[in-house]
Amino acid sequence: MASRYDRAITVFSPDGHLFQVEYAQEAVKKGSTAVAIRGTNIVVLGVEKKSVAKLQDERTVRKICALDDHVCMAFAGLTADARVIINRAQVACQSHKLTVEDSVTVEYITRFIATLKQKYTQSNGRRPFGISALIVGFDDDGIPRLYQTDPSGTYHAWKANAIGRSAKTVREFLEKNYTEHAISDDNEAIKLAIRALLEAVQSGVKNIELAIIRRNQPLKMFSAKEIELQVIEIEKEKEEAEKKKSKKTV
Amino acid sequence: MNSGVWEEVGCAKLWNEWCRTSDSVHGLSPTEAYCVFYRLKSNPAVFLCQCSCYVAEDQQYQWLEKVFGSCPKKNVQVTVLTCRHTTDYKSSEPAGSLPSPFLKALKTQNFKDPVCCSLLEQPNFVHDLPAAVLSYCQVWQLPAILYLCYTDVMKLDLLTVEAFKPVLSSRSLKGLAKNIPQSTETLKKLTAANEVQSNIYT
Numbered sequence A: 001m002a003s004r005y006d007r008a009i010t011v012f013s014p015d016g017h018l019f020q021v022e023y024a025q026e027a028v029k030k031g032s033t034a035v036a037i038r039g040t041n042i043v044v045l046g047v048e049k050k051s052v053a054k055l056q057d058e059r060t061v062r063k064i065c066a067l068d069d070h071v072c073m074a075f076a077g078l079t080a081d082a083r084v085i086i087n088r089a090q091v092a093c094q095s096h097k098l099t100v101e102d103s104v105t106v107e108y109i110t111r112f113i114a115t116l117k118q119k120y121t122q123s124n125g126r127r128p129f130g131i132s133a134l135i136v137g138f139d140d141d142g143i144p145r146l147y148q149t150d151p152s153g154t155y156h157a158w159k160a161n162a163i164g165r166s167a168k169t170v171r172e173f174l175e176k177n178y179t180e181h182a183i184s185d186d187n188e189a190i191k192l193a194i195r196a197l198l199e200a201v202q203s204g205v206k207n208i209e210l211a212i213i214r215r216n217q218p219l220k221m222f223s224a225k226e227i228e229l230q231v232i233e234i235e236k237e238k239e240e241a242e243k244k245k246s247k248k249t250v
Numbered sequence B: 001m002n003s004g005v006w007e008e009v010g011c012a013k014l015w016n017e018w019c020r021t022s023d024s025v026h027g028l029s030p031t032e033a034y035c036v037f038y039r040l041k042s043n044p045a046v047f048l049c050q051c052s053c054y055v056a057e058d059q060q061y062q063w064l065e066k067v068f069g070s071c072p073k074k075n076v077q078v079t080v081l082t083c084r085h086t087t088d089y090k091s092s093e094p095a096g097s098l099p100s101p102f103l104k105a106l107k108t109q110n111f112k113d114p115v116c117c118s119l120l121e122q123p124n125f126v127h128d129l130p131a132a133v134l135s136y137c138q139v140w141q142l143p144a145i146l147y148l149c150y151t152d153v154m155k156l157d158l159l160t161v162e163a164f165k166p167v168l169s170s171r172s173l174k175g176l177a178k179n180i181p182q183s184t185e186t187l188k189k190l191t192a193a194n195e196v197q198s199n200i201y202t
Helices: A019-029 A081-098 A106-119 A167-177 A180-183 A187-202 A224-249 B057-068 B126-139 B156-164 B163-168 B183-192
Strands: A034-038 A042-048 A064-067 A073-076 A129-136 A144-149 A154-156 A162-163 A209-212 B007-011 B035-040 B047-051 B078-085 B102-107 B144-149
Touching: A019 A129, A034 A073, A034 A129, A034 A167, A034 A187, A042 A073, A042 A129, A042 A144, A042 A187, A064 B035, A073 A081, A073 A209, A081 A106, A081 A129, A106 A129, A106 A144, A106 A154, A129 A162, A129 A209, A144 A162, A154 A162, A154 A209, A162 A167, A162 A187, A162 B126, A167 A187, A180 A187, A187 A209, A209 A224, B007 B057, B057 B126, B078 B126, B126 B144, B144 B156, B156 B183
Parallel strands: B078 B144
Antiparallel strands: A034 A042, A034 A162, A042 A209, A064 A073, A073 A129, A129 A144, A144 A154, B007 B035, B035 B047, B102 B144
16 A cells, blocks of 8 residues: 555655655664754764774764854764755855855754755655754854754754664663753763763774864864773763662662 | 584575575585574584575475474474564554564464563564464474564664573573673674675765
C-alpha cells in the first residue's frame, strides 16, 4: 500500500503521510550521534567521529561546521546533502551581513535552513534533504540559542538535544541529567555533553569531537588532549560517586 | 571462531540463485562452505551452526533433515539468533520511538525456561531458515527459542551484537558465557573489521 505513494513526494498517502520525508528521517539515523547543550553562558556541540580510512585525510571529515563567527552547526545524515546546506547557509550569513550590516541571529539562519529543507519536500522531482542539524550560537543580545532542524523542514528551540544513530538513548540521558546546576557552570556543561556522548559512542574517547562557543568569543574546537582531560575528570567523579554510594549502603 | 575454543566438525554447501559464487570444479572445502558446524571443545555436547548464506524455501526441509535427522530428539535444546531491519517491525508505535536495536523472542511449546526479552507480537513473523528451524522443533516437540534482533544497520556493528548480551544470561547459555573484562574490546575489534568505510553518511 505504502509503495504507491513513495515515488513522488508531492503526493500524500491516504492517512496523511509523506513517506519520503519519513524515509529521510531514517537516513538521518544512519549518521553518527551529535549532541548539543545550551548552557547559561556557553553552548556545546559534541559529535561522534566516524572512523576514517587509513589513507583518508581526517581534516576533511567534519561533522561540526561554522556557519559564521558566532554560529555553528553539527549534522547527522547524508554527507553530500549537508555540504550543500552548509554552503547555502554560509552564503546566506554573509549576504545578510553585507545587506543589513548585522550578523544573522541563530533563529534567522535556522529558519533559512528549515525553509530550504521544506522547499525540497514540496517540489516535483526532488527528494528531501537527508540530514538533521543542531545549530548553536549566541545572538547579539548575548542569549545562547540551540535549534534543531529535521528533513521535513521543521525547526524547534531546545535546551539540549541529540540527533543521529543513538539519539534516543542520549536524549533520555539528557532528560535525566540536564539540571540548572549542570548548565550554570561552563565546565559542567562540557562534561554533560561528553557524558551524554559516551552513552552512545562505542569506540571511546578518541572518536569524540567537541566544540564550544562562549559569549562574545569565537568557536573553539577542543583538541584530543583537552577532551581526554575532561574524560579523566568525569571518570574520577564517577569513581567518587560510586565510593560514596557503597559507603552509604555499608 | 578461530579462538581455538571451537572445532569445526562439518559444513553444508548449497547453491541457489542468491549465492554469489558457485564452484562446481573444486571439492567441498570448509573455507568455501556456507553453513559451518562447530563443536565446543570443552563441552562436546554443544554444537554451533554459523549460517552465512540464504537457504531457499525448497532447500530448507532437506537442510533440516540432514542436520537434525540423525541427532537424538531427547535432551536437545535449540537456540537461534537472527537479525532483521527495524523497518520490518510492524507496531502501532511510530518507527522513530522504537529503541534500536531491540530483541524479540519466539519459542516452541516445549521451551519452558524464562525468556530474556519480550515475545514477538503479531502481525510480525520470522522468515527463512530461522523460521524453518523453529517450525521443525515445534513439530518434533523440541524445546527451542529464537532471538530476533531488530537493528537499523545492514552490517554487523557493536550495538547490534551487544543487544544479544541478555541471551548470555539465559539458562541454557549461562554455562558457556565467560565474563571476560576485555570482551568489549574484543567485540570492538571484531566489528571494526566490518565497519563500512563509506562516506555517504556522516
